[in-house]
Amino acid sequence: MATVNDRAPGPAGLNDDIGEQKRLEMYRTQVVIREAEQRAYDLFLQNLVKGTSHLSLGQEAVAAGFAGAMQTGDLSFCTYRGHAHTLARGVSVEKVLGELMQRDNGLMRGKGGSMHLTSAEHGVMGSYAIIGAHLPIACGAAWRAQYKGTKDVATCFFGDGTTNIGAFHEALNFAAIWKLPVVFVCENNLYMEYTPIGDVTAVPHPAADRASAYGLERIIVDGNDADAVYRTAQAAYAKARAGDGPSLIECLTYRHSGHSRADPAKYRPEGELDRWKLRDPIKIYKERLLQFGVPEKTITDIDTDVRKIVDDATEACKAAPNPPAEIITTDVYADGGWAWRN
Ligand SMILES: Cc1ncc(C[n+]2csc(CCOP(=O)(O)OP(=O)(O)O)c2C)c(N)n1
Numbered sequence: 170m171a172t173v174n175d176r177a178p179g180p181a182g183l184n185d186d187i188g189e190q191k192r193l194e195m196y197r198t199q200v201v202i203r204e205a206e207q208r209a210y211d212l213f214l215q216n217l218v219k220g221t222s223h224l225s226l227g228q229e230a231v232a233a234g235f236a237g238a239m240q241t242g243d244l245s246f247c248t249y250r251g252h253a254h255t256l257a258r259g260v261s262v263e264k265v266l267g268e269l270m271q272r273d274n275g276l277m278r279g280k281g282g283s284m285h286l287t288s289a290e291h292g293v294m295g296s297y298a299i300i301g302a303h304l305p306i307a308c309g310a311a312w313r314a315q316y317k318g319t320k321d322v323a324t325c326f327f328g329d330g331t332t333n334i335g336a337f338h339e340a341l342n343f344a345a346i347w348k349l350p351v352v353f354v355c356e357n358n359l360y361m362e363y364t365p366i367g368d369v370t371a372v373p374h375p376a377a378d379r380a381s382a383y384g385l386e387r388i389i390v391d392g393n394d395a396d397a398v399y400r401t402a403q404a405a406y407a408k409a410r411a412g413d414g415p416s417l418i419e420c421l422t423y424r425h426s427g428h429s430r431a432d433p434a435k436y437r438p439e440g441e442l443d444r445w446k447l448r449d450p451i452k453i454y455k456e457r458l459l460q461f462g463v464p465e466k467t468i469t470d471i472d473t474d475v476r477k478i479v480d481d482a483t484e485a486c487k488a489a490p491n492p493p494a495e496i497i498t499t500d501v502y503a504d505g506g507w508a509w510r511n
């Protein structure tokens with residue numbers, strides 16, 4: 170499997186192994202995430218999104234590249250920063266925004282909010298706010314696939330800070346020993362909340378530098394380049410489906426906004442955000458499409474279409490009611506009801 174050892178590698182070159190259709194799909198996915206998340210932020214400023222939320226602005230290529238390489242039946246496990254991966258698996262913008270706005274048209278009928286996006290139908294197996302908690306859960310899903318021989322692969326997305334949690338190491342060891350079809354994806358955005366990852370980690374690459382401890386290859390990829398992410402994901406999925414076990418992939422990326430919506434991210438050194446914005450994943454990908462001869466109009470048509478989808482979704486959510494009182498506690502408890510509480 171190819172490894173990219175540069176923190177800011179250049180474009181992947183004119184290797185047309187991916188094809189125009191897949192590239193357009195991955196471009197669209199990134200634009201959907203960008204537009205939907207920017208809208209979520211605007212709606213927050215209008216006091217229409219309650220509770221906290223964590224945006225992936227700047228990290229779109231990771232979601233697009235992995236989802237682009239997934240097959241139906243593959244499972245995604247997300248953190249609280251999960252809007253991007255949920256949208257990338259095909260959940261509609263309306264369902265995601267409706268959920269953030271606590272409306273009845275939301276993905277969980279407005280009962281979960283930003284940090285609980287789940288859609289088994291789309292293979293989105295939940296968003297987990299407890300750091301590292303979902304790595305062993307993804308192992309469980311992979312173990313099921315292995316036992317049943319389904320060839321489905323579980324992908325678990327998490328941040329750089331998560332690599333310092335015990336569950337990370339337990340899950341990696343378990344997955345390696347049992348050769349589970351699971352792909353662990355560390356989105357190294359350089360910060361765990363307000364702390365630079367380098368200040369609290371013994372190795373420069375928090376995920377990749379630990380891979381050898383579990384007998385795994387050291388894989389680092391440019392997480393702002395959807396093509397590089399896609400190729401790396403494809404290789405990991407082929408390995409998992411062949412019964413050759415897990416992969417641990419460190420994607421180098423950067424979040425453009427603060428940790429959560431309340432964070433102005435003042436702790437970042439001056440100029441750091443600007444430097445990363447030069448390598449904005451959507452900008453990189455637009456240039457890539459043009460390099461491959463995609464007409465500019467095809468690209469702007471996608472932009473216009475996505476903006477309309479996000480505008481229409483916003484209006485639909487604003488018009489949607491809150492969930493009715495009788496369903497507020499339904500589907501919240503294990504038996505689907507709430508009678509046991511009385
Ligand atoms: C077990 C646990 N400890 C602490 C927290 C508080 N917390 C929320 S987000 C976060 C930082 C995680 O950083 P990282 O894994 O890099 O993910 P990112 O937010 O950058 O995507 C922390 C410590 C938590 N949610 N769970």
Ligand SMILES: [Mg+2]
Nearest residue numbers: 328329360361
């Ligand atoms: Mg982080």
